Amino acid sequence: MTRSVSLFVSCFNDMLFPNTARAANVVLRSLGVKVEFPRRQTCCGQIHVNTGYASMAVPLVRNFVNTFSGAEEIVAISGSCTAMVREHYLELANRTNDVNLISKTRELVPRVFEFSEYLTDVVGVSDVGATYPHRVSYHPTCHSLRSLHIYESAIKLLGAVRGLQLIDLSFAEQCCGFGGTFSVKNSPMSTAILADKVANIVNAKVETVVALDNSCLLHISGALKRNNTGVSVMHLAEVLAHGLDGVV
Amino acid sequence: MANNHLRSDQPSRTKILNLVRSGLLNKAMDPGSSMAGVATRGAPGTPLWIAGHDLETVDLFEEVLKDYKARVLRVDIEGIPAAVAEVISSCHIKSLVVPSGLDRTWYEGVGQVQLVVDDGSGPAVGFEKIDGVITGCSCAIAETGTLVLSGRPDEGRRAITLLPDFHICIVKTEAIIRGVSELFSRIGVSNPVTLISGPSATSDIELKRVEGVHGPRNLIVVIAT
Amino acid sequence: MVWMVLSDMAGSRVGFPYTSLPRIEDSQLRANLRSATTAIREKRGRVVAEKDDWEELRLKGEQIRAEVLNNLDSYLVKLEASVENVGGVVHWAGDAGEANEIVLSLVRQHGESEVVKVKSLTTDEMGLNEYLSQGGVMAYETDLAELIVQLAHDKPSHILVPAIHMNRSEIRDLFQGTISKGTALSDDPTVLAEASRLYLRQKFLSAKIAISGVNFAVAETGTICVVESEGNGRMCLTLPKVLISVMGIEKIIPTLDDLAVFLELLPRSSTGERMNPYTSLWSGVHKGDGPEEFHLVIMDNRRSAVLADPVGRQTLQCIRCSACLNVCPVYERSGGHAYDSVYPGPIGAILSPQLFGTESSKSLPWASTLCGACYEVCPVRINIPQVLVHLREKVLTEGHRSSSERFQFAILSAVLSSGSRFDLALRTISRLRFLINRFLAFGSLPGVAGKWTVARELPEIPKESFRVWWRRSRGQ
Numbered sequence: 001m002t003r004s005v006s007l008f009v010s011c012f013n014d015m016l017f018p019n020t021a022r023a024a025n026v027v028l029r030s031l032g033v034k035v036e037f038p039r040r041q042t043c044c045g046q047i048h049v050n051t052g053y054a055s056m057a058v059p060l061v062r063n064f065v066n067t068f069s070g071a072e073e074i075v076a077i078s079g080s081c082t083a084m085v086r087e088h089y090l091e092l093a094n095r096t097n098d099v100n101l102i103s104k105t106r107e108l109v110p111r112v113f114e115f116s117e118y119l120t121d122v123v124g125v126s127d128v129g130a131t132y133p134h135r136v137s138y139h140p141t142c143h144s145l146r147s148l149h150i151y152e153s154a155i156k157l158l159g160a161v162r163g164l165q166l167i168d169l170s171f172a173e174q175c176c177g178f179g180g181t182f183s184v185k186n187s188p189m190s191t192a193i194l195a196d197k198v199a200n201i202v203n204a205k206v207e208t209v210v211a212l213d214n215s216c217l218l219h220i221s222g223a224l225k226r227n228n229t230g231v232s233v234m235h236l237a238e239v240l241a242h243g244l245d246g247v248v
Numbered sequence: 249m250a251n252n253h254l255r256s257d258q259p260s261r262t263k264i265l266n267l268v269r270s271g272l273l274n275k276a277m278d279p280g281s282s283m284a285g286v287a288t289r290g291a292p293g294t295p296l297w298i299a300g301h302d303l304e305t306v307d308l309f310e311e312v313l314k315d316y317k318a319r320v321l322r323v324d325i326e327g328i329p330a331a332v333a334e335v336i337s338s339c340h341i342k343s344l345v346v347p348s349g350l351d352r353t354w355y356e357g358v359g360q361v362q363l364v365v366d367d368g369s370g371p372a373v374g375f376e377k378i379d380g381v382i383t384g385c386s387c388a389i390a391e392t393g394t395l396v397l398s399g400r401p402d403e404g405r406r407a408i409t410l411l412p413d414f415h416i417c418i419v420k421t422e423a424i425i426r427g428v429s430e431l432f433s434r435i436g437v438s439n440p441v442t443l444i445s446g447p448s449a450t451s452d453i454e455l456k457r458v459e460g461v462h463g464p465r466n467l468i469v470v471i472a473t
Numbered sequence: 474m475v476w477m478v479l480s481d482m483a484g485s486r487v488g489f490p491y492t493s494l495p496r497i498e499d500s501q502l503r504a505n506l507r508s509a510t511t512a513i514r515e516k517r518g519r520v521v522a523e524k525d526d527w528e529e530l531r532l533k534g535e536q537i538r539a540e541v542l543n544n545l546d547s548y549l550v551k552l553e554a555s556v557e558n559v560g561g562v563v564h565w566a567g568d569a570g571e572a573n574e575i576v577l578s579l580v581r582q583h584g585e586s587e588v589v590k591v592k593s594l595t596t597d598e599m600g601l602n603e604y605l606s607q608g609g610v611m612a613y614e615t616d617l618a619e620l621i622v623q624l625a626h627d628k629p630s631h632i633l634v635p636a637i638h639m640n641r642s643e644i645r646d647l648f649q650g651t652i653s654k655g656t657a658l659s660d661d662p663t664v665l666a667e668a669s670r671l672y673l674r675q676k677f678l679s680a681k682i683a684i685s686g687v688n689f690a691v692a693e694t695g696t697i698c699v700v701e702s703e704g705n706g707r708m709c710l711t712l713p714k715v716l717i718s719v720m721g722i723e724k725i726i727p728t729l730d731d732l733a734v735f736l737e738l739l740p741r742s743s744t745g746e747r748m749n750p751y752t753s754l755w756s757g758v759h760k761g762d763g764p765e766e767f768h769l770v771i772m773d774n775r776r777s778a779v780l781a782d783p784v785g786r787q788t789l790q791c792i793r794c795s796a797c798l799n800v801c802p803v804y805e806r807s808g809g810h811a812y813d814s815v816y817p818g819p820i821g822a823i824l825s826p827q828l829f830g831t832e833s834s835k836s837l838p839w840a841s842t843l844c845g846a847c848y849e850v851c852p853v854r855i856n857i858p859q860v861l862v863h864l865r866e867k868v869l870t871e872g873h874r875s876s877s878e879r880f881q882f883a884i885l886s887a888v889l890s891s892g893s894r895f896d897l898a899l900r901t902i903s904r905l906r907f908l909i910n911r912f913l914a915f916g917s918l919p920g921v922a923g924k925w926t927v928a929r930e931l932p933e934i935p936k937e938s939f940r941v942w943w944r945r946s947r948g949q
């Protein structure tokens with residue numbers, strides 16, 4: 001039986017990082033997974049909840065649930081969006097007192113997976129056949145590490161990539177300082193935390209930093225570029241799509 | 249004293265209890281899944297869980313005590329007086345206080361030392377001029393290297409183990425338990441209880457550990473089988 | 474991403490973004506904090522790793538504390554009865570002012586003008602020392618770090634290591650000018666600790682009244698527990714004739730066996746030791762050993778209001794171990810003073826706004842990246858990120874954020890709640906992308922984007938959004 005997934009790309013990736021979504025599509029298809037992209041999808045609502053406007057996220061939850069409730073499995077390419085769904089959706093749906101929405105949400109949440117976790121835990125692969133001959137460090141983003149408990153699956157997937165040299169990042173588990181609107185509301189603090197992350201990346205002497213969230217990577221790469229470090233950032237999906245057919 | 253503070257004189261008591269009761273009408277949020285808030289195994293920065301110590305309880309106790317920079321001597325029951333005498337002379341202890349319930353044979357042979365046998369009746373002030381104290385120990389915890397004093401006759405009152413600079417504590421092996429969870433099946437709290445884990449210490453200045461601030465700066469434990 | 478186009482909403486002169494700024498720029502402070510927090514983190518990691526039942530212990534800790542809070546009224550009454558049964562006197566204080574009055578009047582009843590104190594956050598919260606001094610009573614702090622802070626007329630900056638912001642030579646200079654007048658000291662911590670020992674010993678031997686906080690109060694037996702390292706606590710709890718202990722209403726533990734759980738959780742989480750050097754337990758007054766009079770002051774000071782909040786209630790589970798401070802990336806770079814509260818760090822960011830509700834404390838729920846490191850180490854499993862997010866919403870609902878921000882988020886919500894409106898928005902952005910990219914490349918930007926680009930580059934908007942590509946290529 002062929003698996004079929006609906007891709008949730010996040011508003012952020014849709015607009016700014018279409019290549020990540022395309023790479024995830026390539027990787028999944030190369031594994032024989034049928035990929036759908038429901039067009040009504042928008043945003044998970046994380047920015048509203050995290051800034052303190054949770055009630056305004058409720059219509060977004062409704063839209064997400066209505067868009068995806070017919071899907072078998074949903075794969076998200078952002079760790080923090082996946083965490084948003086798992087940690088907040090039921091509580092937000094409960095606020096509506098709409099029994100239909102609540103029950104649909106309850107059924108939907110366990111079918112939403114983060115991309116790397118879907119590959120290792122659901123499909124059961126660790127080697128997708130990719131090649132990426134570079135020095136790479138993995139930055140476990142806070143939501144993927146502490147909300148989703150994803151670490152080993154990402155390391156396994158990277159470890160199987162041909163030519164890839166995985167270098168330990170010191171204090172890897174520490175936050176990069178992004179935090180959504182925190183990055184502007186407490187901008188000097190955010191960049192102070194970021195400066196240490198960047199220093200650790202530079203010390204690791206890698207070519208690429210890989211993570212499961214383009215929002216954190218945008219923040220990190222913003223400083224890597226500003227400081228002319230020459231280090232690039234990449235979502236895990238893009239690394240895994242390297243060397244596969246149909247790569248963009 | 250208590251008569252000055254009849255409960256009915258305290259309107260705040262009623263007020264607080266009423267506020268608490270009305271607050272409790274709101275049910276607490278469900279704490280959610282037990283997976284959240286747990287460290288991700290194998291990830292950097294999270295503890296690498298090590299298997300429990302396979303050391304025998306008494307050996308573990310000794311190890312942990314030494315980690316606290318306590319001096320540890322292991323003897324037979326009959327060897328206690330000799331061990332005590334050795335400590336007294338090597339630490340140059342010139343004056344000693346002992347609780348009145350302590351086995352006299354343990355300290356009778358210590359030679360030229362000024363000795364105070366305390367039965368808890370006099371004032372505590374004065375013990376600060378005494379060099380050392382010897383006590384027994386109702387219970388000791390191996391995993392944490394803890395001596396538990398619970399006011400028994402061989403342990404005395406709290407002041408005697410606080411003011412002198414040397415504390416010599418005699419622990420019989422049958423008093424040693426493995427972990428903290430067994431503690432209150434061994435001791436009661438009708439007397440004051442003091443848990444002592446290593447000598448007094450502070451890390452308040454640049455987190456540098458300094459042994460000895462106000463309590464005894466030297467802890468010597470004699471483990472007797 | 475869309476929030477990049479939002480206009481600026483900060484700029485206030487109070488609150489964390491403002492108070493943290495000079496600290497972020499203070500490189501000496503940052504170096505002190507970094508080495509201190511890194512060292513405690515490593516110690517904690519080592520002793521936690523020894524306990525293979527650590528997660529079960531945390532679960533037990535959480536359950537015991539939640540059980541107490543969910544039945545707090547009956548536990549309070551039970552504790553009162555047990556304490557009175559063993560010869561203690563219980564006083565109830567609705568707020569800090571009342572608690573201060575009770576303590577001062579007790580001191581006055583005994584005709585004393587000096588007291589010795591064991592480090593206690595609760596009495597710091599009350600401002601007890603200032604209150605006593607206005608009433609003509611001098612309170613001597615006896616914990617080394619608290620003594621340093623008191624002598625320097627400074628404020629504590631860490632729950633456990635209050636003088637974490639000062640280095641050894643600063644402390645040496647302070648001591649030479651105060652307690653060791655006339656004697657030259659080196660900056661060796663051993664020498665400095667010895668100076669405090671000499672100074673305080675006389676105080677301990679002469680003091681008639683001691684004031685302490687309470688780590689745990691056991692309802693079953695009326696037993697009070699104080700944990701410490703230096704022995705100053707034992708001095709205060711043992712030598713003076715009168716002991717006054719002050720606790721918040723939430724500090725109760727049902728039984729002695731429950732207490733044992735916390736004697737494992739607290740030291741490993743707090744100082745990263747298997748056990749702290751001294752733990753004292755007493756039950757009322759004990760003839761021939763210790764104080765002849767024992768008073769327990771139980772203070773609410775808005776804790777009952779925290780209790781009433783279904784999400785906020787868990788905040789009261791806290792056992793003040795400070796593990797959350799040591800792992801917090803924000804605390805590590807701001808220090809405690811930036812929180813402008815007795816309670817700094819992640820616990821302060823959730824406790825202060827609920828207890829004090831001041832304008833500056835209302836900015837604290839946003840002083841976090843929500844990274845969750847605090848939750849992971851909290852020995853009683855307080856879901857700090859959850860409470861932070863809850864308080865953000867609560868503060869905004871009570872109307873303390875600019876309505877222009879609310880308006881922008883409302884528009885954002887309207888756009889994002891429909892696939893077709895989002896489609897249209899993305900197409901518009903694509904059409905304007907040359908303009909936007911030029912604008913971004915140009916440098917000085919207004920509002921949020923301007924704050925972003927102080928230290929970071931912005932990406933360019935790509936030619937084609939994913940959805941447009943998908944429609945064009947059908948995913949092939």
Ligand code: SF4
Binds near residue numbers: 794798853855
């Ligand atoms: S919130 Fe948790 S980690 Fe922080 S001080 Fe309280 S008990 Fe410790």
